[in-house]
Amino acid sequence: xxxxxxxxxxxxxxxxxxxxxxxxxxxxxxxxxxxxxxxxxxxxxxxxxxxxxxxxxxxxxxxxxxxxxxxxxxxxxxxxxxxxxxxxxxxxxxxxxxxxxxxxxxxxxxxxxxxxxxxxxxxxxxxxxxxxxxxxxxxxxxxxxxxxxxxxxxxxxxxxxxxxxxxxxxxxxxxxxxxxxxxxxxxxxxxxxxxxxxxxxxxxxxxxxxxxxxxxxxxxxxxxxxxxxxxxxxxxxxxxxxxxxxxxxxxxxxxxxxxxxxxxxxxxxxxxxxxxxxxxxxxxxxxxxxxxxxxxxxxxxxxxxxxxxxxxxxxxxxxxxxxxxxxxxxxxxxxxxxxxxxxxxxxxxxxxxxxxxxxxxxxxxxxxxxxxxxxxxxxxxxxxxxxxxxxxxxxxxxxxxxxxxxxxxxxxxxxxxxxxxxxxxxxxxxxxxxxxxxxxxxxxxxxxxxxxxxxxxxxxxxxxxxxxxxxxxxxxxxxxxxxxxxxxx
Numbered sequence: 001x002x003x004x005x006x007x008x009x010x011x012x013x014x015x016x017x018x019x020x021x022x023x024x025x026x027x028x029x030x031x032x033x034x035x036x037x038x039x040x041x042x043x044x045x046x047x048x049x050x051x052x053x054x055x056x057x058x059x060x061x062x063x064x065x066x067x068x069x070x071x072x073x074x075x076x077x078x079x080x081x082x083x084x085x086x087x088x089x090x091x092x093x094x095x096x097x098x099x100x101x102x103x104x105x106x107x108x109x110x111x112x113x114x115x116x117x118x119x120x121x122x123x124x125x126x127x128x129x130x131x132x133x134x135x136x137x138x139x140x141x142x143x144x145x146x147x148x149x150x151x152x153x154x155x156x157x158x159x160x161x162x163x164x165x166x167x168x169x170x171x172x173x174x175x176x177x178x179x180x181x182x183x184x185x186x187x188x189x190x191x192x193x194x195x196x197x198x199x200x201x202x203x204x205x206x207x208x209x210x211x212x213x214x215x216x217x218x219x220x221x222x223x224x225x226x227x228x229x230x231x232x233x234x235x236x237x238x239x240x241x242x243x244x245x246x247x248x249x250x251x252x253x254x255x256x257x258x259x260x261x262x263x264x265x266x267x268x269x270x271x272x273x274x275x276x277x278x279x280x281x282x283x284x285x286x287x288x289x290x291x292x293x294x295x296x297x298x299x300x301x302x303x304x305x306x307x308x309x310x311x312x313x314x315x316x317x318x319x320x321x322x323x324x325x326x327x328x329x330x331x332x333x334x335x336x337x338x339x340x341x342x343x344x345x346x347x348x349x350x351x352x353x354x355x356x357x358x359x360x361x362x363x364x365x366x367x368x369x370x371x372x373x374x375x376x377x378x379x380x381x382x383x384x385x386x387x388x389x390x391x392x393x394x395x396x397x398x399x400x401x402x403x404x405x406x407x408x409x410x411x412x413x414x415x416x417x418x419x420x421x422x423x424x425x426x427x428x429x430x431x432x433x434x435x436x437x438x439x440x441x442x443x444x445x446x447x448x449x450x451x452x453x454x455x456x457x458x459x460x461x462x463x464x465x466x467x468x469x470x471x472x473x474x475x476x477x478x479x480x481x482x483x484x485x486x487x488x489x
Contacts, residue, residue, distance in 0.1 A: 019090035022065065030062045031141060039145035039465035047206070054142040054207065064100045067137035068093050071130060076236070081129030082111045082221050100134055102211065107132055110220040110234055112227075118342070124194070126220050126234035135211065136239040143207050145465040147242050152252040153460040157271035158241035161464050161473060164320045165379050167270045168333060169457035171324055174266035174277055175313060176331040181264040181277040185284040186317050187292065188307035192272035193240060194232035196247055197300030201233070205246055215239075231300060244271065247299050251292070258291035259283060270320055284310050322380055333380040340385060343373050344392050351396050355403065359417060359430035362400075363444045366393075374447040379455035386447035397428050397444070419443075 034057050041050035057063050071077060072087050080086045087093050110126035117123050128136070144160070151159065156167040174180060198216045202209055215237070219228045233240045252267045255276055259265045265288065266277040276292075278284045289303075296302055311317045316325025321339040325332060347369060354362055370393070374386060401417045402410070419429045419441060428444040458476070462469045 019093050024069070027062045027065055031057070031060065031066055034060070034063075035141065035145040036465050036467060038142065039149045039463075042146050042149045043466075050146065051206070057142045058102075058138055058208070061097065063138055063141050064097045064134075066141065067100065067134045068096045070137045070238070071133045074133075074238070076127065079127060080111075081127050081132070082108055083129050085130050087130055096131065096134060099131065100138060102208070105131075105135065105211070105214070107214045107218040109218055109226050110236065112220040112222040123235070125236045127236045128215075128218075128234070132215070132218070133238055136215070136237055139207055139211060140239045140242055143205070143239070143242055143246075146206055147246050147249075148463040148465050150249055151245060151463075152249060152267075152269060154252050154267045155245065155248070155269040157269065157273075158245050159463070161462070161476075162458055164270060164376070165455040166458045167268050167320060168322055168324075168380065169455050170266075170268045171275065171319065172331065172333060173457065174268070175324065175326075178329065180313075180331075181266065181279050182313050183278050183281045183284055183310060184313060184317055185276040185278070185288055185310050186308060186319070187274045187276065188304040189272040189296065190302050190304040191232075192244060192301060193235045195300050195302070196232055196244070198231055200299050201243060201247070205243060241271075247301075248272075251295055254291055254295045255288055258287045263287075268319075273319065275317070275319055281310055281312075321376070335377045335380070335382055335385050339377075340389065343369075344389065347393055348396050351400050355400070359428075360432050360442055363428065363430055363442055367445050370445055370447055371450075374450040378450050378452055381452075382450075383448070383452055386450060390446045390448050393444075393447075394426060394428070 034053060038050050038053045038057070041047070041053060068087070072093060078086055087096055108129045110128050113125050113127065114122035115125050148159065154170065156162045156164070156170070175184075201216070202212055205212060216229060216233075219226050220234070221227075233243050248269065251269060251274070255265060255267055259278070262279070263283045264277065264279045265283070268275050276284060276288050278288060289308075293303060313324075313326045313331075316323055318324075318336045318338065321336055323334050323336040347366065350365060350369065351362070354365065357365070374382075377385070397417070398413075401413050405413055405416075414426075417428060418426050421427050421441075421443070430442045431439055432442045433439055456476075456479075459469075459472065462472055464473055
């Protein structure tokens, strides 16, 4: 490994090393150093220098190792493309690093599957083969420092160190004051990934044009037929989110140029969803909306007629799973009714489909779901909603427990499946043994146990490829605390 860390292009062949013996911290530092140089070159408008550094990064063994690692550790790392190949073993991963070259690189068609949506429709998902995923991951490393440097400051989706909580906090800052704008345009881009113009992307994305063109022309396989693609970028592609981010770069400035400062216009963008605030409804309909439509048209995109609308803050609107609304002049952000409904339906279906599962097993399935959902909503006015969710989960578990023992009384069922803790008498629990052989109570967590804490919004100009913000991100990471606190037994 020592020889390999001497240069960015990699002096050693990865075939001589063991995958598990690689020092990933050193590899990541070397790649990050080069990414920060790319970002610096872009800030200084030295575009030729940035292009040279991109070439160096995409030919670096360190970057290739990280690209393969990302592909195999990704959620879809065990899902093959049309060739049926999956990199399971260390030997395959190291060989993949060795084969990750542009010379002789050919794409294969994507495998098309469909994922059901909430409205009954289906969302197409295109899955590239492993080597195409690795190439995308490799080129993403060289493109992300540029996208982060040039991205709109009010964009939060598909960006490192940013989250939906930052976008929601931005909404709070923009709408919470007495003199804040009252009207909001809820924007949604129709079939965003599927409609982006290939011509626009090839002209405006600063990366290897030949490779980008190969991905666009790969097509996809459906029902045994290969169908060519003339527009859009596949939703299953690793690099697709960043391509979308760069496609929408400039939307904020376009909107601001169409209005004056007195119009109280604020923009918050998350992926293909965005909101625009203004002092009056007419500003949004006559100035903002036409400017957005013209901006999108140039990129082959258009607004969704169904989902794009103008609302008053007293009526409220849903954004990223939260409901944002003013009550008697006070802004409250709560989990949306749709989010609560979908979550409870998921919990109920999980309980219904695990009728024969042991209590411990059911708790292990439910706890990550409850914890994850509660942590997502822990930055807004959620306590009352959390208690209501806990109440509904309790009744679902009570019915589950009684169905398992139709000949037993309610008191017997209560004593078997529920215990008392600190004055609470209905804690769904299982008695399990630790590795040391000691028995302890393994409890279902409650959403109401989540600590509500307002999120600190990220600085709008901060990104991880600027060394000036190194201490800022370090302090931000150290001050971050988990939302769910484990209760004492």
